[in-house]
Amino acid sequence: MSYPTISRVKFYCDLVLSLLNLVFGRVYSKPIPPAADLTGKIAIVTGGNSGIGLNIALELVRQNATVYLACRNASKAREAVSYIISAVPNSADRVETLLLDTSSFSSVRECAERWKKSKSTIDILIHNAGSPSTPNGQPFTIDGFPMLYATNLLGSFLLTHLLEPCLSHRARIIFTSSTGQYAGKFKPTFSLGTVKNRLEPGFHAPIAAVKADGTAKDSVLYSNTKAMQVAFAKLLYNRWEGAAKANGTRNQRVAHAFTPGFTMTPIFGKAMTRTIWEDPALWILKATTILATDVSCGAATGVWLATTEDEAVMGEGMGGGYWERMTRRVAKVDLMSTEQLERFWIRWEADAGIVWK
Template sequence: MPYSETAHYHVVANFLSTLSNIRGGLGTLFVPFLPAMRLPDVDLRGKQAIVTGANSGIGFESAKALAKMGARVILACRNAERGEQARREIAEAVPGGVAEVEIMDLSNLESVREFITRWGARDLKRVDILINNAGSVSNVLTKTRDGLEYAYQSNHIAHVLLTLLLINREYLAPDARVINVSSIAFFSCPPMDEHNTDSSDIVVNHREGDNLPWDAIVKIYDRSKASQAVWSMTLQRKLASSEKWKDTVVQVCHPGIVQSSMINQPTGLGGATGSGVDAFKRFVGMVEEPGQPDLRGLYWDR
């Protein structure tokens, strides 16, 4: 179910929001019974992909599937040990597959810049596929060293920086595919403005380390995911108006309800069902026909 900011009026958006939230709630019960999604036969030999948060969950399954398709995959992970474990598992599962680990801590914008500096020293700099997958949600108020609320920076701002640096330094291929992993929480977010987009209105009422009330957790997460979606649509529109980047495809999606470390960690929100590989199949489905302009810059919900 795609959502287009240019094709749907506010009333339609609200209707789609209601449908998505109903489906999301039912999904926790019925995901195991949904029909299996077939992974298209795509040849990605000669392509290079970066996947953030690739050591587990959606990111790991995406990286593994890309390697199976022949792509050279960069596992952009915060933790070197976990990243290396993921690389070994991919090597075992995909004989001949090419995957390597790069350290990138999205809670530290300098870490993103350092990654870009290292990337610039590579012989092969071209990025054909960028999956901005890493994300977080916490029941404890945490600020990054950059002074931003943790989820807002990790889910959105750091990925914005990564993507724009790849574009501005022309490391991103002109016909690249950029996929931003969002959530149906996008639909639940009330109107945002310059005063609440970064959830500073919530942060100011709590001390760092405080346990946050449920409504605050939901607002912070919803806003970060809505920011991703709006930015993705805006980025596609701007790139489409540029001669150099007119063939670049940007998509944003809710990957479905899947098991993820983001919600199972001690400060997370609980359990979920489904599998990361199913989520990746949705990613591939979003770009099977990338040449159609009306299939770009959309929010996709299974």
């Protein structure tokens, strides 16, 4: 099997298909991942207490995996555990919680430290926690980064780095990205030098999207972080491939990203802190939730990527993909050169305060 063709024509075709999926996803046939047996496998799902993450966790438990719900709110996490245990017979000893706030470096580090002490191997890591809107009055994290950049990207970058030694040799890392990644905007001249003065605040937001108070529009930060998740999946996979090649071995780990399309979850209730003028995209989504698919439909591609042995997902050279409805699509970052993508990595390392060897 060869790596899928990436071309500008295919990109625009996939973009149109994705837009159609946003509007008509509900009437399309539902993607149904074949059941797998995950007995003995260990999975972590961030943001596993709600919506798509909860549904992915539920399906993984149904398929006999042991699943850790990594959540920022302990009581919500416990409620989610009770829900899963009541839905899946004999699962009480296979659903656990971890405390994790992806917007805080100290929380990410504590979570990773606790995991390392348990000495468990991770087979599946789903980076699902995310938010489309900056909480009122909290544009920046305690570490000084735009809230959405840290929540949606930087926290998972640091967590993956810290947990990498715990990954199994066939581990999969899956990102819940978004169709919004198509709207990700990066300057063609993007380089470490040219972004330097725009780093804080509004990092990675085109300068036109930065508001008078120095913060960037949520819709811009959201789509940029969702595009960065796709870039992260691709770069991480390329690094594993490169390392294996250098060692004369075969890499069997994969990283992939997917869009759930437009899915009815609590996210739209949490997201409305902006006026329609400040964030029209969110208001449009909120006003049209009648078009949204049910949560199992939105989660299906994530479940499939986490469980399938399909060559298109797990085959040699096939990682680093972006998926919708269990079909590979060309993403915005697929049009960027490796050199441009690598600059992201260097920036994320600097922001997370790590050197990822």
